[in-house]
Amino acid sequence: MTDDRLNSTLSALADPTRRAILARLALGETSVAELAKPFDMSGPAVSRHLRVLEAAGLITRSRDAQRRPCRLNAAPLAEVADWLERYRLFWEASFDRLEDYLREVQSRGGERDKPR
Amino acid sequence: MTDDRLNSTLSALADPTRRAILARLALGETSVAELAKPFDMSGPAVSRHLRVLEAAGLITRSRDAQRRPCRLNAAPLAEVADWLERYRLFWEASFDRLEDYLREVQSRGGERDKPR
């Protein structure tokens, strides 16, 4: 909704570690230690990434003994998708132009390819 | 495609000034000075935002006398949209649960609302 929310979501997504964490969470709830395993990174570093994701509302955390299982909350992604929709026509248009061009090149057969 | 491209696109989008610039460019090609007007920001600052957008492939620049008109290139946004699609089921599921909840609350009529 607000530009602020969109901003914190996009900022959270603009990091490969955090995107990987989200991908893992798409497979189901897990502990912090489990999330940290694939990364060559200290626990605290992962913990801070989780904090960013939580602040963006992309994950929620519960409590299970010493564990703090994390769960994906994809709702903020819907806002990003909505925002992107404004531009869909633009990228579809450019793909159409690309298709046109490829079709044209193909129809020219073996000639030297000269766009324009 | 590559995680790197997705990363530079998302990083470029994670700034309100740059998103506003894209929104302006969706209305058509413009000069740098024109783009800078709505912002309380120096020319060089805008110039650097444009550089980020260009590096991410979100804009292209041409030459018209002293002007360097910028044009939107939405293609990288398609990759973001593709990436997001992986999560659509998740956010739709959570909206479904929200709907269920709202329906339930409504069906309970005037009772005190107690989820769970």
Next chain:
DNA sequence: TCGTTAAATAACGTAATGGTTAAATACATC
């Protein structure tokens, strides 16, 4: 060639980001 305009680059300051290790906290078990 000189002056003007549009934009980019240089040089700089400051704040935010992303990582580290060491210490603190929360919970469970003995």
Next chain:
DNA sequence: GATGTATTTAACCATTACGTTATTTAACGA
């Protein structure tokens, strides 16, 4: 209550990001 395990917080460091003003480059027109 002491010990072990999972996680967070504190303190710190290096790099990047974003802004500024001053200077430079590029293109035009008198």
